[in-house]
Amino acid sequence: MSTTTTEFPSPSYGGWLSKTEAWLDSRGKGAWIAAMVLGFIFFWPVGLALLAYMIWSKRMFKKSCRNRHAFRSNHWNGGLHQSTGNSAFDAYKADTLRRLEEEQRDFQAFLERLREAKDKAEFDQFIDDRSRRAAQPGQDAEAS
Structure with missing residues (x-):
């Protein structure tokens, strides 16, 4: 008698959210802003939540004016x-x-x-x- 065990993927907290976050990160700040604007257009609390998350996680300020000069010169x-x-x-x-x-x-x-x-x-x-x-x-x- 053989018993086969089916392994289910462990439920990771926010699996699709972390994948979405990684996908947006790979495309840059413009993708985050586009997602936020679309969130405001389709359902304003989503846009507000994205804005709050972007500010909280410092995604809005990754490339600030202080870094632009260094980037430009390098x-x-x-x-x-x-x-x-x-x-x-x-x-x-x-x-x-x-x-x-x-x-x-x-x-x-x-x-x-x-x-x-x-x-x-x-x-x-x-x-x-x-x-x-x-x-x-x-x-x-x-x-x-």
């Missing part, structure tokens, strides 16, 4: 300074990149000077207004 600099094998193009690319970086530094310096000039003009205007207001009550008292 991503772009890695590919920009690699040789293509064409020496003429590499020389042109290096010259163009050097020129663009120089222009960017010059433009940043210009913006800084512009901000400083604007700040100085606003401060001078404030001081002038303040000195005029201080001088007015003295003139009013002399006129009386």
Whole structure:
């Protein structure tokens, strides 16, 4: 007499939920946002639950502004300074990149000077207004 035992898969807590979460994670933040929007469209509590989960699990803030600059510099600099094998193009690319970086530094310096000039003009205007207001009550008292 042979007894065969049928093994059933153990019920994992949230099996389909964890698979869905992994599937959305593999597609990125856009998939999470799309799922949330669709949840709001079809049944608002689902969209609200997805929004709460995204905020609670920090999925909304994975790629924040703090990381964008680091990503941009690592991503772009890695590919920009690699040789293509064409020496003429590499020389042109290096010259163009050097020129663009120089222009960017010059433009940043210009913006800084512009901000400083604007700040100085606003401060001078404030001081002038303040000195005029201080001088007015003295003139009013002399006129009386």
